[in-house]
Amino acid sequence: MNCRPHALVALVLAAYLALLPNTGTGAPRKAKSATTSATSTAAADFDRAAAEYRQGIQDLADGDEEARTQVDASLAQIKQVLERCGQEHGCDLGALMSRYTELLRFSAASAAGDEVVGEDEENQGEGVSRAFNPNVVGNGSQRSAAELLSERRAKFTEMVQFNPAIQAGIRKWLTDMRPALMNSYENYQYIRQYVAPAAEQHGLPEALMFGIMAKESNGKVHVSSRAGAAGPFQFMPATGRRFGLGNDGTGFDTRFDPRASSQAAAEYLAERMGELNRSIELALAAYNGGEGRALRVYKASSGANFWNQSVYDQFPAETKDYVPMVIAAAWIYLHPREYGVYFPRVSARPTTFRIDRPTSLYELTICLGNRGSRDGYFRALRNLNPRWEADSTIPAGSVLNGTTRIASLYRNYCRSGERAQLTQQLMKSQVRNAIVRVGNFKTVETGGVAVATDAGTSVSTPPAPTTYRVQTGETLNSVSRKFGCSVPQLARANALSTTSPLRVGQTLDITVCKDR
Structure with a gap:
């Protein structure tokens, strides 16, 4: 340029x-x-x-x-x-x-x-994130994030600077968890257009929302936990329903929608802050360790601080780690240069683009390349288009969410040309087409791909399996991705809801999946 x-x-x-x-x-x-x-x-x-x-x-x-x-x-x-x-x-x-x-x-x-x-x-003082941020929400959001609940800002600053637990959290983010921090920041920039307005609407610092998201999901919209929490802010089904999240009637779980889940997370956190005397630590403890527990501890302790041993000891180990780690991530987000942190420059100005022919997010990821992004645009496409599975066929004429750069790369490389053709060839390739019997070979065309086979014979492929036994940690979402079908399809075939948890060893009917 x-x-x-x-x-x-x-x-x-x-x-x-x-x-x-x-x-x-x-x-x-x-x-x-x-x-x-x-x-x-x-x-x-x-x-x-x-x-x-x-x-x-x-x-x-x-x-x-x-x-x-x-x-x-x-x-x-x-x-x-x-x-x-x-x-x-x-x-x-x-x-x-x-x-x-x-x-x-x-x-x-x-x-x-x-x-x-x-x-x-x-030369600016504390509270302004000096990393490059594209023109998504505006510089005012960065400044408002630094207020950290206005009148409590000075107390918050002192708490971070002199609290060993938070200092230890900062150390973790800057050492073995630095890659996760960088990925969280990059993923966050694409969905910041949803998170920052939600935080501002509920009077919350944007930095705190970033910290929660970094700890909960690293900014990956489709994350699910073994316990059943889902989405960028990891809502459990029951809590999600309280704040308008769940099956929207089409089989899609809106806990995976970054706009809806951001609004719900901000509303939920603001509600906890309101009943816990605006305590950031206790509100985060409630977010992770249960609102009922946090409120009981708060009332029983006559409003004592989270770091008071009588309060601190009543929370599980996971929550004791969660609270300082979220605050530490929020602090680094606001003060990156103090720690030598240079967040990646992300071109995240939002726009939409219409696809000219059937495709998938996987196919788009290949043809877009990674110009302007170290890891390419798969995560951005997934986060901005949560209703589409990665390998689902998206009909021609569909409008996808993206960025101005993604839209430009699509126009230049995905509509036609050498890279578009190479991408289509890669998408058609199947491992089973490489397996042949020993003998006299000839080349035949199978689905547009050249395959070597015995002379006078046809390619022999084993019958596709019709069932699958669930492994440890798998969900409907992960199984559907593995076998090339949508979550609603797999759920219907097995008389399940799209949010049903799976048991290890459970047998699923996968005849509706294309890659079985």
Whole structure:
């Protein structure tokens, strides 16, 4: 991508030279108020054009080639502002130079694909996440997240800085759990468009919601636990139903929906905060260890702090670990640079795109590639389109949720061309087509794939199994993925609901699955 910082240099130099004849000794002096007014007007016009330029550059980075028109138009506006300032008595072009310098720095960093951090941002105090965040919810969400329940902010800060349990949690996130932290952050950026507004609506810090999600699911929308909890915020079936989550009548469990589960999680946490004296620790203990237990302990202890031994000892070991780990993740989210943490730059500006032919999320993952993302876009597609199983066939004409970059990559690589053809070939490939008997071989076409087989014979494949015995830790969701059918299909074939837990050794009818 050519961000053309040299064009900005030429513009500024030309305008600056145009100003020189008006600054000689014979030039009349304007009143200070007139000078200030002229400079302020020019600065305001420059800032508006620069904001459009920055947005255009970010859109280009996201893969939106149509943004070049916006970049060109904003550059023309900047030129006009500089030329006008150079020709107007009393307009101080030097006052625009700092703005120009920052814009030029932004252009160079964007062209190199680097993180753009202003000098003032580097020097900000606590509470502002300085990692790059795409224009999903807005910078205000980052600042509001830092408030951490306003009047309790100072107490929260002191608690984090001097609490050994939370310090130990920070250590865990920064050592063996650092990959999980990074994955959680990257996954979170795609669903932040749902989480941040829910947090703001219920007066909660966004950072706390991130911490819960990081600990519960690492931002993977389709996670299920052996105990039956499901979704990015791991709601149990009964608790989920209280907050509007569960089977929506189509066989889909809305606990897996990031928008619905974010709203439910924020509402649930706000409810716990309300009955536990706004205690972050006790609210988190309730989230993990049971609201009934947390409320009983709180009342019996006359409102004692979670870290009071008489309170702390009444919670299970899992909860004792959970509370400081969530707070630690929230703290790192707000203060990454203090710990040398540079979160990955994620292009997560949301949009939708329509598919031209039948496909699957697996197929899209291959043809999209991984430009702009270390691990590709499988997790983003899954998180943003939770109703589609990874290998389910999505009909042509369907509209999928994605990002501007995903939509651009789809247009460029998935509709047609060499990569699209290679992807289709990979999707048609089956292991069983590689198995042949020894003999005289000839090549036959099987489903569009060349297969070696005995001369005069046909490919022999073993009969597909009709049943499957459930293994440890498996769910309807994992079994359906294994054998290539949807959860509703598998559930109906076995007279189960889509949320039914499975028993180890249970026999399932898998005749409805295509990969059995």
